[in-house]
Structures are given as C-alpha cells and as structure tokens.
Amino acid sequence: ETGVTQSPTHLIKTRGQQVTLRCSSQSGHNTVSWYQQALGQGPQFIFQYYREEENGRGNFPPRFSGLQFPNYSSELNVNALELDDSALYLCASSLEVPTVARGYTFGSGTRLTVV
Amino acid sequence: DQQVKQNSPSLSVQEGRISILNCDYTNSMFDYFLWYKKYPAEGPTFLISISSIKDKNEDGRFTVFLNKSAKHLSLHIVPSQPGDSAVYFCAASGDESSNDMRFGAGTRLTVKP
Numbered sequence: 001e002t003g004v005t006q007s008p009t010h011l012i013k014t015r016g017q018q019v020t021l022r023c024s025s026q027s028g029h030n031t032v033s034w035y036q037q038a039l040g041q042g043p044q045f046i047f048q049y050y051r052e053e054e055n056g057r058g059n060f061p062p063r064f065s066g067l068q069f070p071n072y073s074s075e076l077n078v079n080a081l082e083l084d085d086s087a088l089y090l091c092a093s094s095l096e097v098p099t100v101a102r103g104y105t106f107g108s109g110t111r112l113t114v115v
Numbered sequence: 116d117q118q119v120k121q122n123s124p125s126l127s128v129q130e131g132r133i134s135i136l137n138c139d140y141t142n143s144m145f146d147y148f149l150w151y152k153k154y155p156a157e158g159p160t161f162l163i164s165i166s167s168i169k170d171k172n173e174d175g176r177f178t179v180f181l182n183k184s185a186k187h188l189s190l191h192i193v194p195s196q197p198g199d200s201a202v203y204f205c206a207a208s209g210d211e212s213s214n215d216m217r218f219g220a221g222t223r224l225t226v227k228p
Binding site: 035056058090092104105107 | 121151158161215219220221
C-alpha cells in the first residue's frame with residue numbers, strides 16, 4: 001500500500017468542461033506534486049505544493065491549478081479541457097521537501113479521457 | 116523538449132541474468148538522478164538514486180552507474196527475478212529537492228523464468 005490515494009481512478013469528460021482530481025496523502029506528508037503522464041511518455045511535472053503554498057511549477061498553462069489542504073489532501077483543477085489533456089494524472093507526496101535520497105511516494109493515478 | 120531519454124522501450128532477460136537499463140540526458144545542469152519502477156495499475160515506486168559527485172551507487176541487487184562526461188546512466192539488476200518485470204523510469208533533477216524532476220519515457224523490463 002502506497003499511502004497515497006487518488007480519486008477517481010477513471011474519468012471521462014467533454015472538451016471545454018472543467019475537472020477536479022483529488023489526492024489524499026499520508027499523514028505528515030506536507031509536500032505534494034502533480035504529474036501528467038501521456039500515453040507512451042514519462043510523467044511530466046505540473047506543480048508542487050508545500051505547506052499549502054505553490055512551490056514550483058512546470059510548463060503548464062494557468063488553466064491547470066491546484067490546492068493543498070491542512071488535512072494532507074490536495075486537488076488538481078483543469079479548466080477548459082482539451083483533447084490533449086487526456087492522460088494519467090499522478091499525485092506524489094513526501095514528508096517535507098523530498099530529497100533525492102528518498103524520492104516521492106506516488107499514488108496509482110487518475111486516468112482522464114477528454115472526448 | 117525531451118531532456119531525459121530512454122531509447123529502449125523494452126528489454127527481455129532470463130531469470131538470474133543481468134538486466135541493464137540505459138538512460139541519456141542532455142541538460143548538463145542535472146545533478147541528481149533517480150530510478151523509479153512502475154507495476155501496472157500502480158504509481159511509480161522510488162528505487163535508487165545517485166548524485167553527480169558519485170559514479171556508482173549500490174543497493175542490494177540494484178546498482179546505478181553515472182557517466183557525467185557522456186551524460187549517461189544505467190541501472191544494473193543482478194540477478195534478475197521475475198518480480199522485477201515492470202516499467203522502469205529514469206528521472207533527473209537540478210537540485211536535491213528533486214522538485215521538477217524530468218522523466219524519461221520508460222523501459223518495460225520482462226524477466227522470463
């Protein structure tokens with residue numbers, strides 16, 4: 001058991017809609033990062049939250065936004081969905097800002113399909 | 116821009132033999148490198164890491180080698196076991212916080228009994 005739970009596991013949305021993906025981290029894990037993994041590619045960094053503040057962002061447009069809550073849960077929101085947003089979205093958490101020696105704990109992901 | 120490349124999408128080895136997974140990178144600012152393993156329907160699991168001040172790091176059956184001049188790293192698994200069958204991702208980061216890791220596309224390893 002990874003200790004990081006993502007919901008839902010699968011989701012189908014229509015182009016132009018908005019979606020909210022949820023992640024529940026292990027207790028005490030105050031760092032959470034979100035990654036997008038398109039088919040046949042490696043995970044791509046979207047952003048990281050540390051103690052409820054954004055702590056770094058990858059090359060994603062503003063319609064990708066996030067929130068982190070005091071209870072170690074977090075959300076990824078995507079507005080104005082596009083077909084290319086279809087991917088596996090991974091949440092990764094860590095106790096404090098992870099060091100390379102520790103790595104992250106990833107959830108199993110949410111498979112989003114935009115039609 | 117694909118700064119981390121895993122050019123072999125798949126690798127098949129016999130149980131007990133060595134598995135060698137390769138990874139190349141283009142950004143000389145990367146100083147930290149990690150390997151993750153991913154089983155179907157699960158998230159990636161951290162396996163082993165190395166910083167640029169070292170050229171080798173070993174953890175049990177897993178050894179990572181780093182050649183900075185060639186911008187190349189490899190993961191050796193000895194001996195390979197059927198339970199090692201998974202997709203292996205190489206990742207690189209410019210700082211020890213491993214924020215903004217850049218991942219390769221992955222190599223699917225199959226270990227045959």
